[in-house]
Amino acid sequence: MKNKHVDVIMQTKTSMYCDLKPFDPGFAKDYDFVEITEWSNGEGFDVLIETTKRERFSLTWGQYDAVKHLVKKLNKL
Numbered sequence: 001m002k003n004k005h006v007d008v009i010m011q012t013k014t015s016m017y018c019d020l021k022p023f024d025p026g027f028a029k030d031y032d033f034v035e036i037t038e039w040s041n042g043e044g045f046d047v048l049i050e051t052t053k054r055e056r057f058s059l060t061w062g063q064y065d066a067v068k069h070l071v072k073k074l075n076k077l
Contacts, residue, residue, distance in 0.1 A: 011040040
């Protein structure tokens, strides 16, 4: 990128973290955690589940609503 001007936008993201063990005592270890970081455009969020097997994925708010809907239906079975 020789002689090209690139705009850089600095933003602050909202992120939350909690220990996993209180929610999953049968499987989670003392050091396992979940972290959620909202996208800077507000349209969704990234999820990091840190266990012996690290899992990362992203959801839009609409995808999250669909997952919540299905989990509620599953719990009623």
